[in-house]
Amino acid sequence: FWPLFKKMVTFVTISFVAFGLVGYAAYGDRSSTTVLNNLPAGDTLVTVVRTGYAAALMLGIPLGFLPATRITELWLFGVSRRKGEVKHSKNAFRLFEVCILGAIAVYGGEYFQQFVAFTGALCGVPMAFIYPARS
Numbered sequence: 001f002w003p004l005f006k007k008m009v010t011f012v013t014i015s016f017v018a019f020g021l022v023g024y025a026a027y028g029d030r031s032s033t034t035v036l037n038n039l040p041a042g043d044t045l046v047t048v049v050r051t052g053y054a055a056a057l058m059l060g061i062p063l064g065f066l067p068a069t070r071i072t073e074l075w076l077f078g079v080s081r082r083k084g085e086v087k088h089s090k091n092a093f094r095l096f097e098v099c100i101l102g103a104i105a106v107y108g109g110e111y112f113q114q115f116v117a118f119t120g121a122l123c124g125v126p127m128a129f130i131y132p133a134r135s
Helices: 002-030 044-077 087-123 125-130
Strands: none
């Protein structure tokens, strides 16, 4: 397994780097950080792709939100022995978290690129997509 895994990770990494270098060599500074902004405006297919991407992001939010909220619920409420004991409190807490995250998104949106750069520098987030955890 590991020899094939190493070859595939190497291939994917080289592909990402090569694609990025060729794209930058072809378009230079005219290339936008967000790939979807590089597509031509007004085209129906581009609108469909952007709408599909937005839908995928919205539908993927629970995948990132649920594990984090479960951890904070465990810190806040502890382990519940009876089913439904703190159900309403947990739901209210989840609503509170979504509202707080929404407010951060609305008011902190102009600083999002700096936030992503800071988080990536400290946490190595891009590495998590290239090198999955070993088990």
